[in-house]
Structure formats: structure tokens, C-alpha cells
Amino acid sequence: MKTFVKLVLFASALAVPVRALCSSAWVARAFVGAQGYVQIDDGVYAARDLPLEERRRALTALRAARGRIAATFGMPVARPTTIIAADDREAARLGLVGNVPGTAFISPLRTEVVLNLAHFSIDVTAHELVHAEVAQRLGFWTRAVKLPVWFDEGVAVQLDRRDPYLIDCGAVGAQRIRDVRQLTTVRRFWHGDRGRIMRNYQAARCAAAEVLERHPPRTLYASLARLTHGEEFDAVFGPDPASPR
Numbered sequence: 001m002k003t004f005v006k007l008v009l010f011a012s013a014l015a016v017p018v019r020a021l022c023s024s025a026w027v028a029r030a031f032v033g034a035q036g037y038v039q040i041d042d043g044v045y046a047a048r049d050l051p052l053e054e055r056r057r058a059l060t061a062l063r064a065a066r067g068r069i070a071a072t073f074g075m076p077v078a079r080p081t082t083i084i085a086a087d088d089r090e091a092a093r094l095g096l097v098g099n100v101p102g103t104a105f106i107s108p109l110r111t112e113v114v115l116n117l118a119h120f121s122i123d124v125t126a127h128e129l130v131h132a133e134v135a136q137r138l139g140f141w142t143r144a145v146k147l148p149v150w151f152d153e154g155v156a157v158q159l160d161r162r163d164p165y166l167i168d169c170g171a172v173g174a175q176r177i178r179d180v181r182q183l184t185t186v187r188r189f190w191h192g193d194r195g196r197i198m199r200n201y202q203a204a205r206c207a208a209a210e211v212l213e214r215h216p217p218r219t220l221y222a223s224l225a226r227l228t229h230g231e232e233f234d235a236v237f238g239p240d241p242a243s244p245r
């Protein structure tokens with residue numbers, strides 16, 4: 001049964017990249033260098049006509065975001081292809097939907113981070129780079145099969161200091177923090193209206209913070225390596241303190 005569940009998870013994880021491979025946004029990102037974009041830093045692309053000032057703004061935030069990751073979890077090693085979009089129109093063409101300020105597109109081939117300068121911040125940049133780092137440490141398939149979405153998001157929002165995420169976990173409540181641990185898949189986590197999804201992020205932040213109290217941030221990379229070496233999530237990051245022993 002366990003194997004069957006894993007096979008289903010594996011197939012659904014595969015369905016995402018296959019769908020993504022067929023989209024025009026995927027093509028726009030994959031061939032970014034051939035579409036009027038130039039490398040403004042190692043692996044970082046921006047439109048050729050993006051003003052110098054804007055390029056500097058993006059590169060400064062990228063450096064600061066990497067610094068934030070290094071200070072919390074340790075030096076990041078992921079070097080995702082990072083594409084800076086100047087505005088909402090360009091961001092939409094690169095696959096950002098509904099005015100989201102940034103997204104990490106993680107596929108078996110590579111990770112692409114798209115950031116929209118119109119809604120740009122170090123918080124967003126750090127958030128997406130944490131996703132890229134976790135994906136780099138785990139590899140695509142281990143991440144898809146073993147990493148619960150609530151934990152991936154919860155860890156990313158540890159470094160995201162935007163207002164809605166800076167919530168007192170006491171106000172979130174133990175039940176909601178317990179419940180969010182059931183949101184292990186993309187489909188479960190991003191279910192419902194915007195308000196509900198935001199509450200999922202807040203609860204995920206608190207749930208991940210609880211895990212990081214027992215497993216300090218500096219040990220995160222070593223713990224992720226244990227997943228790649230065959231251990232299961234609960235064996236590495238558990239037990240859930242609220243569940244009966």
C-alpha cells in the first residue's frame with residue numbers, strides 16, 4: 001500500500017512538470033537567453049533594456065536574500081536560473097499568475113526563479129531562494145515524494161518578513177498548527193480562497209518553527225540530506241509533538 005501511495009505521488013509530481021513543459025511560459029523561461037534577455041550576473045537574467053538602476057536593485061536584493069539564508073540555515077549552494085521581470089505583463093509572460101511577486105519553478109531539469117520588480121522585496125527573494133535551496137539539497141524526486149508542502153512553505157516563510165506572515169503563533173492556535181500538517185500536497189495547501197491560503201501559510205510558518213525548535217536551522221541541510229539517503233520525513237523531523245506517542 002505504501003508503495004502504491006508513493007507511485008501515485010510520483011505520478012502526480014510528474015504530471016506537474018509535463019504540463020509545465022507544454023506551456024508558453026515554460027518556453028519563455030527555458031530559452032530566456034534567446035529572447036532579448038541578458039545575463040546580468042551568474043545565472044541571473046533581465047531584459048536587455050532594463051535600466052541599470054533596476055538591475056542594481058535586483059542584484060542587491062539577491063545578495064541580501066542569500067545573506068539572510070546563509071545567516072539562518074548556512075551558506076546556500078543552489079544557483080537557480082533567476083529571471084527578473086520588469087513589470088506585471090512581463091511577469092505573466094514568464095509564468096507568474098495573479099500578481100504574485102515571485103515563484104520558484106522546480107522541475108527535474110532545473111530550478112527557475114522568476115521575480116517581478118513591480119512587487120519586489122528581499123522577503124520575496126529570500127522566500128523563493130529558500131525553495132530553490134531546499135530543492136537543490138533534496139533533488140527533484142526526493143522533494144516531490146518526501147517533502148510535505150506545508151514544511152517547504154513553512155521553512156520559506158521563516159525568512160519572509162512580509163506583514164501577513166509575521167503572526168503570533170499563539171494567536172494562530174494549536175489546532176490550526178496541527179491541521180496544517182495534513183496539507184502535504186500542492187492541491188491541499190492551495191485549496192480555497194485567498195484568505196484560507198494565507199491562513200495556511202501562517203499556520204505552516206508556526207508548524208515549521210516548531211520543527212526548527214527541535215531541529216535548529218543550522219542542521220536543516222544535514223536533515224534534508226538524510227531524506228536523500230532514504231529516511232522518511234517523520235523519522236528525520238518528527239515526531240509531531242501534538243500527536244499521541
Ligand SMILES: [Zn+2]
Nearest residue numbers: 127131153156
Ligand atoms: Zn513559497
